[in-house]
Amino acid sequence: MFSALGRFVVGHRWLVIISWLIAGAAVIATAPALTTTSDQAEFLPKQYESIQAQKIQQEAFPKGFSPSAIVVFTRKDGEPLQKADSARVAKIGESLKAEKYDKVEEVITAPPSPHKKVQTVLVSMADVKAGDKSRQHTVEDMRDDLKSLVKDSGLKTGVTGDAATQLDAEEAAKRADSLIFLGTIVLIIVLLTIIFRSPTITILTIVGITLVSQVANGLIAISAKAFHLKADSSVSSLLIVVLFGVGTDYILFLMFRYRERLRCGEDPKTAMATAVGRVGEAIASAAGAVIVCFLALLLSSLSFLTSMGPALAIAIAVTLLACLTLIPALVSLMGTKVFWPSKAWRHEPRAARFGAIGRGVARRPGLFVVGSGLLMVALAVGALGYQPVFAPEEKMDASNESSVATHDMREDLPAGSTNPSTVLMRSTNGEKLGQRELKTYIGDLKKVEGVGSVTRSQLSKDGRTAEFSVVLTADPAGNKAMDIVRGPLRTTAHEAAPPGTETKVGGVTSVFVDIGKAVNRDFSVVFPTAAALIMLILAFLLRSLIAPVYLMVSVALGFGATLGATVLLFQNIRGEAGLTFFLPVIMYLFVVAIGTDYNILMVARLREEAKEGLGPREATAKSIQHAGPTIAAAGVILAGTFASMTLANDVTLAQTGFAVAFGIVIASFVMAMFFTPALTTLFGRAAWWPRRIGPRVPPQGGPYQEERQPVPADGHGGYAPHRSGDRRD
Template sequence: MFKALGRFVVGHRWLVIIGWLIAGAAVIGYAPSLATTSDQAEFLPKHYESIQAQKIQEKAFPKGFSPSAIVVFTREDGKALDKADSAEVTKVGKAIQAKKYEKVEQVITVPPSPHKNVQTVMVSMADVKAGDKSQQHAVEDMRDDLKAMVANSGLKVGVTGDAAAQLDNEEASKKADGLIFIATIVLIIVLMTIIFRSPTITVLTIVGITLVSQIANGLIAIAAKEFHLKADSSVSPLLIVVLFGVGTDYILFLMFRYRERLRLGEDPKTAMISAVSRVGEAIASAAGAVIVCFLALLLSSLSFLVSMGPALSIAIGVTLLASLTLIPAIISLMGTRVFWPSKSWQHEPRAARFEAVGKAVARRPGLSVIGSGLLMIVLALGALGYKPTFASQEDENSKKESQVALHAMSKDLPAGSTNPSTVLMRSTNGEKLRDADMKSFVTDLKQVKGVGSASRTQLSKDGTTAEFSAVLTMDPNGREAMDVVRGPLRTAAHEAAPPGTETKVGGVTSVFVDINKAINRDFSVVFPTAAALIMLILGLLLRSIVAPIYLMVSVALGFGATLGASVLLFQQVQEQSGLTFFLPVIMYLFVVAIGTDYNILMVARLREEAKEGLGPREAAAKGIQHAGPTVAAAGVILAGSFAAMMLASDVSLAQIGFAVAFGIVISAFVMAMFFTPALTALLGRAAWWPRRIKPEQPRQGVPPHGRPHHQQSVPAQGGSSYAQGGRRD
């Protein structure tokens, strides 16, 4: 199949290139912009209690006051606010109301804090749909005007709250995207130039992947719009890394094999057909493993993971198609000029290091398995200390205005006052709620350990729904607060509900509790499904039952080692409160899928060497010698691409960048280079069971490893198709 594809692409290269350009122009021109959101509540299904509470609240109090922005005032000299300062804050609050900013509905000036160090103005805004930036625009305008409003007053002002935080996060994300993009491009330029010593290949790689990325982004935006998918703000930097990192990997796989076939004496067109024929199955299987891993996210109960799956799958699918059609068409058009100005492609390097590694693994495969396996197991022990965190972690020295204002606000107010938990009580029999029952309910809430204060805040017009506020004594974003809401608060709220009523606990802490429950459920569904699908792909590729089993064992060890290393770095060394809650899912998808990629490339080469008549140990030595440089180069580029995410100021992105980069290094340099080939050598022909690998008969004049006896050098343009020596295609 892949030989036929190679023949078609090479034979109709102009048609392929023009087809890609036309398709690209159509997709890019038609595609809408990709809307993202950072509101975690939008990602949960309706059956979770926090979302049920939110729906009750929206129905009973459609015009209820819920601040989207909080304007925080403190004195520049750090002293307590006096009456004149408070009067100035009230004046500014009225000015904000008079400005009639877009979406702003109500402005309330709150009295100073208990120690009079802080005073706030609460700004309520109309709800908007995902992707609507009007709230953020209002905050931008408000911030600009506030500078003039407090000028020469001695007051310092900052805007925080959900709308302000989303604005700051969006701006930070744009900066991070730019930084990650530049770092990734620079890395690809440097490494591709070093590997091939040719700026031509480097330019071709970047231009080709840039076109592919624009098409992929367009298709993702179209799919998100058509299927009403909600994209998380973290999708954008992931797409940059996936498209450029994985895309470069696939081009590397192709170029290494293309160069190898040229060195065996094939002309450029035949060499490209051979390259697609030989490496196409490995690339397609590797991409298939990644795609099915991502599509397994469709089984998630969190909508941002559900939308992330198709988005990343589309990116990989387009990259796969381009690497087997567009890139071969362009290269076959350029011929050996693609290597200009270097002539090194004509001579095979000795690859002494990989040859030495291959011989060492073949000589002592048992020691290689034990050594590499123990390394991964020891690192995996660190995963026992894993702690998830659900709120966005910010550096205390963060310069984001929303964070600076929030820190100032929290210094003089109860920890939970920044985001109090809400409890909704609703009549189930149509009767009005009684005052005595509601007062008793408030008393019960106050007795919950961890609740600092409780009060009734609203009663619906028909008297059938009441809203209560429960201010926690601890950080509402922390695990301690989650334990309170998950356990005693929800239990007390449910048990203390008067007859004929029901209660639901909402608020940001409740949302985090439900996200935790959802992600635990996803671990038990998504992980096994992805593993089963990958094993199926491996089984189809290798026609074996044994090999897929130990290959999955190796990537499981790689996953554990990666999680353990991340826990040690971020929780132990940097003393962060935990790892972002969806990091294990991202790690699993990338480390398992990419680890499978490199295992596929190595095992496919081991099988190829076995077909040439080599024994298990000799096949391992030759497999590492020939596939090792490809795996190493691909691993360095992809790991470096993800490591670029560590340059972002966002802690979650930095954690993802390190974890996936480390996992790829483990996959490329521990699993694929040592563990997998050594274990394959130990198992011998049993590794391919029930398939029997039969050595292929070489052609006349061609030894088992493909180089004709008479060949001394490689002609620049080779000979006629299939006339040159080489392994049988």
Template structure:
């Protein structure tokens, strides 16, 4: 099948390229705008208590005041506010309300801090558009206006709150995307120049993947709108890395095999057809594992991950299709000139490093398994210290952003939980008015919960069937202590609700607690489903039941090592209170899916060597000798590409960039090169049970000319002549078409 694909695109390269360009233009021109939200509550389904509380608030208190933006004032000299300062704040508040800014429904004065150095203006916006870009635009106008209105006074003002955080997150995301894009471009360009010493080959994948990127983004926008999914600005940054990183990997696999066929004497177009035919199954299987893993995110209960999964799956599928059609078409038009001005493509370079590594694996597989496995186990110990943090806003931007400065200032000037209080909604079960006589006692019970700074009745609905109790915690909303406390508040609110009533608890801490529960659900659902589906792909590719089991076990060990290293570096080393809550899920999928790619390439090459009559140990050594350079080059580029996410300057992408790049490095340089081939050598023929995937196709002796193609016979003869010399990128780890 893959050879047939190669024949079609190579025989009709111009039409293939034209079809891609037309499809990209049509999709980009008609695709809807990709929606985005920074509202954490939108990531949860309606079955969670925090979402039920938000719905109850909307129904019972449609005009309830919940600030979306907070203007925080203090004197420029840091002294206590004077009466004149407070008058200026009142004036500014009135004038802001009189501007009738879009989305702004109400502007009211807030309470001064207990030390008298701070006071606030509270701004309510349309709750139906919470987290949407239009409220970020409103925050931008508010920020400009409030600074303008403080001119000529002794005050300085900063704008915080959820709308301002969305604005700062948006700006930070644009800057991060630019840095990631530039870093990715330079890493791929420089690395490909070093590998091929050919400017055309260095630039070509960037141009091709750029075209694929525009098409993929259009398809993602269609899917997001069609399935009513949520989007987050961080997804765009991840997409850049996935498209260019994975796309470059597939480009390398194809070009190495194309160069191999040219060296074997194939005519240019025939070389590309053979390359697609031989490498196609491995690339398709590797991409299939990634797509399946990403689609498993659709089972997540979090809207952010539910959207990310299909988006990344679409991106990888588009990259796969380009790798099997667009890249072969373009390269077949250019021919061997694609390697200009280098002449190295005409001969196999000499190097003994991977030959030596291959001999080490062949001669001491048990020692190699023990040493590499011990490294993974030791790193995995760090997972026991893992803690999660749930503040997606502060994790998505630097602490120096204005909204983050406001949040930190309010935590010190007011009660830490004052910026995001918890609401307990008590509602009648039979639609009759609540008995107000028990409200004071109920509020006292809520206030008595350990970790609560205070509780009071805020309002009662017009029909008297719902009461809102505001509970202020002693801790900032996203901290572990706040999440634990809100769980205790829920217990008291539920158990002590007066007869004939029921309670639901809302607010940001309640949302974070539900997100924590949702993530734990995803651990139990997404992880095993992704692993099972990837094992099915491995089983179909390798025609084995045993090999997929230990391959997935090794990748799981790599995941543990990656998470452990990330915990040690960011929690223990950098002093982070915890890692972003979705990091383990994302890391698992990237490390498992992409890590499996390199295992696929190595184990497929090992099988190929075994089919030529070599013993399991000899096959493992030869697989590392010839596939090692390919895995090393691809692993380095992909790891370095993901590492560019650390340039974004926020905790979420910094942690994610390190974790995924480290995981890929472990997958390529520990698992695929040492652990997997050594373990396969030890298991021997049983690794391919119940099939015989490692047995020679013919009964002739190993390496006998009757079992080989003419090109392969020439390669074997050359190999015998240079037994002690090592080709750097002689061949790839993909299975050959039979």
């Protein structure tokens, strides 16, 4: 099939190129803007308590006061606020109220903090649909006006709260995307130029993937709108590294084989058609493994993962299609000029290092299995200390106004004051809630360890629903606050409720608690499903029932080693509270799926050499010598593109970038280079069971000399001996 595809693409290259340009222009022109959301509550299904509390709140208090922005006032000299300062704050609050900002419903000036270090103005805004930026624009206008309102007053001000935090997060994400994009492009330019010594291939790769990325983003936006998918703001950064990293890898797979066929004497058109036929199945299988892994996220209970999965799957599918059609068409059109100005493509390098590695693994496969296996097991031990966090540890960033304002608030207010938990009590017998019972209930909530204060913030008009604001002493996004909500707060809120009522605990901390439950559920569903689908792809590619099993064992060890190394770096060495809660899912998908790519490339080459008649040890030596440079180059480029995510001043992106980059290094330089070929050598021909692959019998009927060095000569799979010293890479 892939041989036929290669011949068609090369024979109709202008048709392929023009079709891509027309289809790409149509998609880009008609695609809507991709909207994102950072509201964690939107990611949970309705059966969780935090979402049920939110629903009760919306029904009972449709116009209830909930601050979307908090204006924080402190003195510049750090001294307590004086009466004149508080009067000035109240006046500023009235000025903000009089401005009639878009979406602002109410402005309330709160009293000074207990030690008069801080005073706040609370701003309530109307709810908006996903993608509506009006609340962020209001925060921008408010910040501009506050500069003149506090001028020469001795006061320092800053705006925080959900709307301000989202505005600052989006601006930080834009800066991060720019840094990641720049870092990725620079890395690809440098590495491709070193590998091929040709700026032409580098430009072709970047231009081709840029077109692919625009088409992929357009298709993702169209799909998101058609199927009402919600995308987390982090998906844009992932798309950059996935498209450029994986796309470059696939182009490398193709170009290495194309160069190999040219060195065998084939003309450029025949060489490209043969290259697609030879490596197309491996690329398609590798992409298929990644795609099914991402689509397994559709089984997740978190909507941002169910949206991320199809988005990344679309990106990989478009990249695969381009690498098997558009890139071959362009390269066959350019011929050997694609390597300009280098002429190194004409000569066979000795590949001495990879040849030595291949011979070493072939001679002592057991030693390499044990050595590489123990390395991965030792690193995996670190995974036992894994701690999830549901919001990055907040560190004051002078360039982030909401971060500075939040830090100032916590100087004299409980940590939970930025995002209080809410307890909703609703009558279930139709009776109104009694004042005495409500007062007693507040007293019970105050007794919970970790609760700083409790107030009844609202009572519905019909008297049947009450809302209580619970300020925790711990950071509302931290593990300590989650333990309080998960344990004593929810237990007390439910058990202390008067007869004939029901209670639900809501708020940001409660949302994080429920996200934790959802993630644990997803671990038990998504992981095994993705593994089973990958095994099916491997079984289909290799026509074997044995090889897929130990390949998945290899990938599982790689995953454990990656998680362990990430825990050791970020939790033990850098002292962070934990890893982003969804990081194991992302790691599993990328390390398992992309790690399988390199295993597929190596095992496909092992099978190819075995089919040509080489014994297990000789096939291993040849496969590492020939496929090793490709895997090493691809691993360095892909790991480097993910490592570029650490350039962003964002803990989540840094953890994700390091984890996936490290996992790719393990996959390419430990699993695919040593563990997998060594295991295949030990299994011998049994690795391909139930398919029988035996040594080739020469036509003369004489014994086959396994040490002879075959080289492709006719472009149709035939091999012929070559002169001593010649090598393929």
